[in-house]
Amino acid sequence: VRLGVDIGGTKTDVVLVRDDVVIARHRAPSGFGEEDVIRSATAAVGAVLAHAGIGFDDVRSIGIGVPGGVVDGVVTYALNLGLERLDLAGALEEAWGLRPVVDNDVNVAALGAWTHLGRTDDSLAYLNLGTGLAAGLILGGRLWRGANGTAGELGHISVDPKGPADADGLPGALETYASGSGITRQWGVQGAVARDVFDAADRGDPTAIAIREGLYFGVASAVRALVLMLDVQRVIIGGGLAAHSAEILLGTARQFAEWGSRSAFLESLALQERLLVLDADAPVAALGAADLGAGDVSRG
Amino acid sequence: VRLGVDIGGTKTDVVLVRDDVVIARHRAPSGFGEEDVIRSATAAVGAVLAHAGIGFDDVRSIGIGVPGGVVDGVVTYALNLGLERLDLAGALEEAWGLRPVVDNDVNVAALGAWTHLGRTDDSLAYLNLGTGLAAGLILGGRLWRGANGTAGELGHISVDPKGPADADGLPGALETYASGSGITRQWGVQGAVARDVFDAADRGDPTAIAIREGLYFGVASAVRALVLMLDVQRVIIGGGLAAHSAEILLGTARQFAEWGSRSAFLESLALQERLLVLDADAPVAALGAADLGAGDVSRG
Numbered sequence: 001v002r003l004g005v006d007i008g009g010t011k012t013d014v015v016l017v018r019d020d021v022v023i024a025r026h027r028a029p030s031g032f033g034e035e036d037v038i039r040s041a042t043a044a045v046g047a048v049l050a051h052a053g054i055g056f057d058d059v060r061s062i063g064i065g066v067p068g069g070v071v072d073g074v075v076t077y078a079l080n081l082g083l084e085r086l087d088l089a090g091a092l093e094e095a096w097g098l099r100p101v102v103d104n105d106v107n108v109a110a111l112g113a114w115t116h117l118g119r120t121d122d123s124l125a126y127l128n129l130g131t132g133l134a135a136g137l138i139l140g141g142r143l144w145r146g147a148n149g150t151a152g153e154l155g156h157i158s159v160d161p162k163g164p165a166d167a168d169g170l171p172g173a174l175e176t177y178a179s180g181s182g183i184t185r186q187w188g189v190q191g192a193v194a195r196d197v198f199d200a201a202d203r204g205d206p207t208a209i210a211i212r213e214g215l216y217f218g219v220a221s222a223v224r225a226l227v228l229m230l231d232v233q234r235v236i237i238g239g240g241l242a243a244h245s246a247e248i249l250l251g252t253a254r255q256f257a258e259w260g261s262r263s264a265f266l267e268s269l270a271l272q273e274r275l276l277v278l279d280a281d282a283p284v285a286a287l288g289a290a291d292l293g294a295g296d297v298s299r300g
Numbered sequence: 301v302r303l304g305v306d307i308g309g310t311k312t313d314v315v316l317v318r319d320d321v322v323i324a325r326h327r328a329p330s331g332f333g334e335e336d337v338i339r340s341a342t343a344a345v346g347a348v349l350a351h352a353g354i355g356f357d358d359v360r361s362i363g364i365g366v367p368g369g370v371v372d373g374v375v376t377y378a379l380n381l382g383l384e385r386l387d388l389a390g391a392l393e394e395a396w397g398l399r400p401v402v403d404n405d406v407n408v409a410a411l412g413a414w415t416h417l418g419r420t421d422d423s424l425a426y427l428n429l430g431t432g433l434a435a436g437l438i439l440g441g442r443l444w445r446g447a448n449g450t451a452g453e454l455g456h457i458s459v460d461p462k463g464p465a466d467a468d469g470l471p472g473a474l475e476t477y478a479s480g481s482g483i484t485r486q487w488g489v490q491g492a493v494a495r496d497v498f499d500a501a502d503r504g505d506p507t508a509i510a511i512r513e514g515l516y517f518g519v520a521s522a523v524r525a526l527v528l529m530l531d532v533q534r535v536i537i538g539g540g541l542a543a544h545s546a547e548i549l550l551g552t553a554r555q556f557a558e559w560g561s562r563s564a565f566l567e568s569l570a571l572q573e574r575l576l577v578l579d580a581d582a583p584v585a586a587l588g589a590a591d592l593g594a595g596d597v598s599r600g
Contacts (some may be wrong), residue, residue: 135529140442146532147422150569153529155528164565168562224457228455229452229526229529230444263466265549
């Protein structure tokens, strides 16, 4: 059996895979800080194995997805998990006696989505609308990580020099429009979450409505940039904001129609038809992590 | 020997390559319209062979770069050449008895730049600042064309919803800021070329100065988008506007410094250090075409 572990900012999701079928799954809150992250991941792995009645000795491989940068199993700047720098592969190898393969959670989700869709697409982008905004890229059936492992950081592309400010004060970043942190920063109410902004928009609050319109503009702009730059066959929308996918898809359709009505070239790209939202409950990232650990995916 | 032919909007550039060395080169004006394009390409090929004292029978392969979309040797919308749809590979095979491999000129230039730099870079983008703006992408040592062959069309990414209009009236497209057609459209003087705008800026014309500043902003924004999205090791600036590369590099350095002073993440990307301008006289596209024809490059 193979283990796939997705250590998210809030939840740790573990799947046990045998012959490409998920035979057990366990979800639990993620820890915060080095010790707690390791403890919660270990506990979740123990729980899924106990649930399946399988011993650790039968595990062939472990793959892990985490937020932040990952090079050779070392995680940096996973700030949602309270990690500045942690040799996660090393620490878990010591604890488990088996070295896991670790990668960025968005890359892992892209792999998982690709597997979930049968690996028939030559290219796809997994656009993660989570706390931040980033994409995992499958190009030519391989994960593209870039020269330094920072490919897919399109959240920092600016689409408006007069747009709302990001955490650094830079205007118009895609992440400001279309991520949980960006939406709540624009809203400015202490302790609020994106849901609160959408509720306020539903009640007719004009500021909230403008932020919600900005979300549609941001997602549409991200998809436009991904397809123009890479001509990926599909763009899969995932992350926490995908819970609002019905409204988001209506919003992007409206934006694409406006652009397409003026530009035959943009119209010809069929941006909306490339969009896909996966079932929010599908263990896409954990599944991708299991693939990653097993090494049965071609990687660039 | 191998032939590489770059049919540009104004010039056709032909190189004859033996053992990876250019042994002859010939440049001539490109024709306009189906018959003239074929006639001028055939004449240029004849001239380079005559110059080298080599017969057509000794040519092993021919590769061709052309503007516009290319699928299976058929060129579409190469409007600079007056071509709406032409089976260029078929027509030249009939004329020459040897079927050329045809690809988009920017893709071919990316291949040529990669070869020119010794093929040591794992990834690079060739950012063509020509009549339009587009990029050729080498990712993992392979040309990335996308699902439908339209990858690299970043000229249609918008970076300002209140920016200057493109040919379709859409605001803020990178191509409007940083291409020959975009600069002259902004300037609005019948028959003017980009050089005229720069000259006017040098004389202190405020409109021309603003357009020139927009060029720097557009190139910097294109590089920012390319590196954030793909983390390419290098971005090579080519195309007609590369004749102004000294000013452009000063302008991008200023823009990157402004962004980097606020964002440690953008600063860490070392955008300016990834930039490179090749000698404007290097036969990059023709060289890439020769590679393409020979099939000795891995292609996605």
